[in-house]
Amino acid sequence: MTGNVIVIGGGTAGVEAAGQLARSGIGVTVIEKESTIGGHVRNWHHLFPDRRSSSEVIDYLRKQLKHDNITLVTGELISGFDKKGGSFRLKSSSGKEFHGDAVLIASGFDLFRSERKEEYGYGIYDNVITSADLESMFRDKSILLRNGREPEKIGFVHCVGSRDEKSGNLYCSKLCCITAVKQAIGLKELIPGSKVFCFYMDMRMGGALYEEMYREAQEKYGISFIRGKVSEVSENIEGKLVTKVEDTLAGRPLRIEMDLLVLMAGMEMSKDGEAIDISGKLNRGVNRFFAPADYHFGSNISNIKGVFYAGACTAPMNITETISHARGAVSDVLNYLTNKH
Amino acid sequence: MHFDPFIIPFNIGLYFILIYVVGRSIIWFRNLSRPDKLRLQRGFFGMAFGQSLKEIFLESLIHRKILKTNLRLGYMHMSLAFGWFLLILFGTIEADIFGSHHLNPPHMAIFFRFFNPDHGKTAFENGYAFLMDLVLAFILSGLILAIIKRFSSKSVGMKKTTRLKHLDKIALASLWLIFPSRLLAESLTSGAYGTGSFLTGTLGAWFNSFLPAKQAAYPFWWLYSLSLGTFFVLLPLTRYMHIPTELFLIFMRNSGIRTGDKAGTYSEVEVHSCSSCGICIDACQMSFSAGINNIQSAYLLKAIRKDEDTSGIVFNCLMCGRCDVKCPVGIELTSIRMIQRRAAGAGNGIHNIWHGYLRTNPVPVTAKQPASKPSYDFLPARKPEKADILYFAGCMTHLTPSIKNSMVKILDASGMKWSFMDEDGGVCCGRPLMLAGNDREARELINFNSRLIWKSGAHTLVTSCPICYKVFRESYYLDVEVLHHTQFIKQLIEDETVKMNYLNKRVTYHSPCELGRNSGVYDEPKEVLRHVADLEKTGYDDGNSLCCGGSLANLRLQSPDKHKIASFAAAALSAPAPDYIATACPLCKKTISAETKIRVADIAEIVAESIVKPVANGMKKQRIPNPIETSKV
Numbered sequence: 011m012t013g014n015v016i017v018i019g020g021g022t023a024g025v026e027a028a029g030q031l032a033r034s035g036i037g038v039t040v041i042e043k044e045s046t047i048g049g050h051v052r053n054w055h056h057l058f059p060d061r062r063s064s065s066e067v068i069d070y071l072r073k074q075l076k077h078d079n080i081t082l083v084t085g086e087l088i089s090g091f092d093k094k095g096g097s098f099r100l101k102s103s104s105g106k107e108f109h110g111d112a113v114l115i116a117s118g119f120d121l122f123r124s125e126r127k128e129e130y131g132y133g134i135y136d137n138v139i140t141s142a143d144l145e146s147m148f149r150d151k152s153i154l155l156r157n158g159r160e161p162e163k164i165g166f167v168h169c170v171g172s173r174d175e176k177s178g179n180l181y182c183s184k185l186c187c188i189t190a191v192k193q194a195i196g197l198k199e200l201i202p203g204s205k206v207f208c209f210y211m212d213m214r215m216g217g218a219l220y221e222e223m224y225r226e227a228q229e230k231y232g233i234s235f236i237r238g239k240v241s242e243v244s245e246n247i248e249g250k251l252v253t254k255v256e257d258t259l260a261g262r263p264l265r266i267e268m269d270l271l272v273l274m275a276g277m278e279m280s281k282d283g284e285a286i287d288i289s290g291k292l293n294r295g296v297n298r299f300f301a302p303a304d305y306h307f308g309s310n311i312s313n314i315k316g317v318f319y320a321g322a323c324t325a326p327m328n329i330t331e332t333i334s335h336a337r338g339a340v341s342d343v344l345n346y347l348t349n350k351h
Numbered sequence: 352m353h354f355d356p357f358i359i360p361f362n363i364g365l366y367f368i369l370i371y372v373v374g375r376s377i378i379w380f381r382n383l384s385r386p387d388k389l390r391l392q393r394g395f396f397g398m399a400f401g402q403s404l405k406e407i408f409l410e411s412l413i414h415r416k417i418l419k420t421n422l423r424l425g426y427m428h429m430s431l432a433f434g435w436f437l438l439i440l441f442g443t444i445e446a447d448i449f450g451s452h453h454l455n456p457p458h459m460a461i462f463f464r465f466f467n468p469d470h471g472k473t474a475f476e477n478g479y480a481f482l483m484d485l486v487l488a489f490i491l492s493g494l495i496l497a498i499i500k501r502f503s504s505k506s507v508g509m510k511k512t513t514r515l516k517h518l519d520k521i522a523l524a525s526l527w528l529i530f531p532s533r534l535l536a537e538s539l540t541s542g543a544y545g546t547g548s549f550l551t552g553t554l555g556a557w558f559n560s561f562l563p564a565k566q567a568a569y570p571f572w573w574l575y576s577l578s579l580g581t582f583f584v585l586l587p588l589t590r591y592m593h594i595p596t597e598l599f600l601i602f603m604r605n606s607g608i609r610t611g612d613k614a615g616t617y618s619e620v621e622v623h624s625c626s627s628c629g630i631c632i633d634a635c636q637m638s639f640s641a642g643i644n645n646i647q648s649a650y651l652l653k654a655i656r657k658d659e660d661t662s663g664i665v666f667n668c669l670m671c672g673r674c675d676v677k678c679p680v681g682i683e684l685t686s687i688r689m690i691q692r693r694a695a696g697a698g699n700g701i702h703n704i705w706h707g708y709l710r711t712n713p714v715p716v717t718a719k720q721p722a723s724k725p726s727y728d729f730l731p732a733r734k735p736e737k738a739d740i741l742y743f744a745g746c747m748t749h750l751t752p753s754i755k756n757s758m759v760k761i762l763d764a765s766g767m768k769w770s771f772m773d774e775d776g777g778v779c780c781g782r783p784l785m786l787a788g789n790d791r792e793a794r795e796l797i798n799f800n801s802r803l804i805w806k807s808g809a810h811t812l813v814t815s816c817p818i819c820y821k822v823f824r825e826s827y828y829l830d831v832e833v834l835h836h837t838q839f840i841k842q843l844i845e846d847e848t849v850k851m852n853y854l855n856k857r858v859t860y861h862s863p864c865e866l867g868r869n870s871g872v873y874d875e876p877k878e879v880l881r882h883v884a885d886l887e888k889t890g891y892d893d894g895n896s897l898c899c900g901g902s903l904a905n906l907r908l909q910s911p912d913k914h915k916i917a918s919f920a921a922a923a924l925s926a927p928a929p930d931y932i933a934t935a936c937p938l939c940k941k942t943i944s945a946e947t948k949i950r951v952a953d954i955a956e957i958v959a960e961s962i963v964k965p966v967a968n969g970m971k972k973q974r975i976p977n978p979i980e981t982s983k984v
Contacts, residue, residue: 027600126945128750128752128753128940128944129750129751129752131752134753134756135752138561153496174912177945178910178911178913178914182911236727242750243752244749244752245752254776262729263729265731265775265776296911
C-alpha cells in the first residue's frame, strides 16, 4: 500500500497512529507545534491507576516514532487546510506547506485555564495551584508552600471548569477524579503527617482499577472525601486559604482553612486544534471538541472524507483510551487509502 | 340631503370607537391611585398640558424619535400618522368652507368629494384640491413603505419586524385598504365630473376615458367606508389601540405618573401604547447575537394585551434595559416586565372576543408565601463594628477576589474609618430574588442586611457590585448614602484623599447594565478611568452599551446563547485593541474575561494598581479594625 498521511500533533494519539501507519507501509509526516513529542504526558510525573512513571510512556512513544517512513516536523503550527481532488494542502503559521493524501488530526486538548474560576483565587493567592503545577512539584519531589514551609492541610477542588455551566463546559472531563485520588495518595506518601481533603460533586471511578484506588485512598491513606462543590476561597491574615463548601451529605455549610489548594483543571478543546480548521469546515460538538461522524461506528471519522481524528481532540480521554482510539484511526485511514487507489 | 347608505359602516365604527375610548378612559381614571389622580388633575391645569400637546405633535404625529433612529421607518410612521391627521384636518376645513353648511357631521369631511362632486372648478378650489391630493400622496407613499416592510423588513432598515395574529391581519388589511379605496373613489368621481387635482384628477380622467366612472366610483365609496368602519371596530382588539392610547400615555407621563412596581392604569396604558414598531427587537442582543426573536418587549406587551400566559417570554430576558432606552414611545419596558415577573407571567387567556373589548383588569400579583422562615445560623457571629464607611462586597465580588482585594487596598489608603460588612460571608442583597419575581423572600434578606447597616452607624455604604447598588438604593429604607465604588473613588480623587499615578494604558469601558442604564451612573466610572488611563470609545457607550450576557436576570437562557452574547460584547470591547477592558461589575468581568485574551479588570483593580504609595506588604496583616481617623470624612 502507498500513500502519505499527515498527522497533526505529536502527542500520545498522533505518535501511536504514526507508528502503526508507518509499519503498514504508509509515509507519515508528524507535525508537532512544540520542539519535542509527547504532549501533555511530558508534564506529568506518574500515571493512574498503576502509578507508572510517565517517562515510560514517552520512551514507548519515541520507539513508535523510529521508522524510516516517518518524518517528524517540530515547531510548526497548522493554521488551515484545503482539499483539492483527493489531496490535502496544509498551511503552517510560518508559511510552510504540507501535502498528503489523508489528514489525521490528533491535536489533543488544552487544560482549563484556572484563572477563569477567579473565585478559587488561582493567580491571586500564593498557595492555590493546579493539578499540573502539583505534578511538577512531584517531579521535584518536594511539596512546599510559597513561604517555604510544608503544607499540613491540603484540599483538592474537583470539577474546575468541568460540569460547570458558568464556565460553559457542561461535560465531565473524566480524568480529574482519578487524578485527584492519585495525587492525594502521592501527597500523603511525601508528607505522611498531612491532612488531605477532596471536595467532589460525584466520584466518577469508571475505569479499570479506579474504584480500588479510591478505596485504598480512604482506607489506607485516610484521605477525606467531602461531597460538595467549593463555592469560594479567600485568604485570611495568616495566609491560610479559607475554603467555603457545603457538605451536601451532612447538609451543612463548611468553612475550612487550608494551607494548599489544588484545582483539578478540566479539559477543553485545544485552541491550536481550532486553528487547524480556521474556516470552520469540520463539525463541532456542543462541548466544542471535534464531532466525529458517528459516536458509535465512526468515532475516528470526520465530516470531510480523508480527514480523521485520534485522541482527545474529540472528547476527554485517558492514555489507555487515546492509544486505542489512535489504533482505530489507523484502520479507518488504511481503509480510506485502499479504496481511494 | 347629504345622505347615502354607504356612510353607515363608517359612522357605526366612528361612534363605536369614540364611545369606547371615552368609556375606557373613565375606567382607567377611576382605577388610578389617589396620588396619581391628583397628579393628573394638577397636570391638566399646569405646564404638563402644553408639554403634552407639544410631545403629542412631535412623537405621535411626526414620530421624531423613530425618525432619529431609523429615517425610513420614521417616514413610514410619520406619513401615515401625520398625513392622516392632515387629511382629517384639511378635510374638515374643506367641508366647512366649501360645503353647503357649517359644522358638518364627520362623514361630510371624509366623503366630501362624493357629496360635492362639482367642487374644484374655481382656481381657489382647485388649489385646495391640490393640497388634499398632496396629503393623500404623502400617506400613500408611507403605505407603500409599510407594505414593503411587511414583506421585506430589511428594505426599511429593520432587521426584524413583528409577527401578526389573525385579528391584526384583518385590521392591517382594512388599514391598508382605506387610502387606496379613497384614492380610487375620489379619482373616479373626479373623473366623471372633470374635477380633482394632479393625483385624483389625472387618474380620474384616465379612468373616465374607458370606464363609466360615475357608476364605478360608487362601490369604492362603499369600500372606503367599510374599511374605515372595520378598522375602527377592530381597533381595541389590535395594536392600533396605540393611536388613541398614546395620547393618554404622554399626558400621564408629563403629569408625573410612573410605572412603579404594581400593575395599574399606567402600566395598562403603556401596554396599549405600543405600536409594535419593532425597534426593541433590533435593539435586543438576544435577537442580534443569539438569534432569539420571540421574547422581545413588543411580544411581551402583545401577550399581555391578549392576556396570554407570558411565563415563557417574561423570564427569558437579560433585563439590560437596551429596549427601554430605544423605545420611541417611552414605555418603561423593564418595569412592566418586572411587574409581570412578580405575577409569575400568569395570564387568563382571552376566551371570547368580548373579553378583549372589556379587559381592563390589571394583572393580579400572586406572590407565594415562603415555605419556611429563613435562618442565618450558618453565618459566623459578628460584633457590630462601628465605622463611618461600610463596605459591602456582595456575593459576586467574593467570587472575584482581585476586586475585593483592590477595594481593601483603596479603602485602607483612604485612611477612613471603614468596616467590611461581609468579610466572612454575608447575606445576598436580595436583587436576584427580586429579578425572579420573589419580592417577599427578598424582603427577608433586605431586613437582615438593614439591621447590620443600622448597627454599624455608618453614613456611607460602598458596594462593588452594581446589582447590590441598585437594590440598596431603591429597595432598602436606609439613611445612609449608597455609593458604588466607582462613585466612592471619584470622591477620593476629588478630595485628593488618595493620589494616583497615570498608568499610560489604553482602556475601553464596559458600562454594566445595572450601573448604567438601570441606575443612571455613567459618568463617574469614566471620569475615574480618565484620571488614571487613556479611555477609548467603543461605539457602544453609555445608553447604547452592551450587556455582557451574564445577567442574573435571565432564568431561561442556555449557556451556548449566553456565550454568543458575551463573545459579541467582548469583541466590541476588544476592537480598539486596548491594554485593559475596564468594567465596574464583578459579573461582567467574569463573563467578558472568558471571551477575550485582553485583560479584563474592574476599575477598582486599575485604581489600586495606580495608587501612588502602595500600602506596604505588612500593612495588610497589621490592619486594625479602627485605622487612624482623619478629619476628612
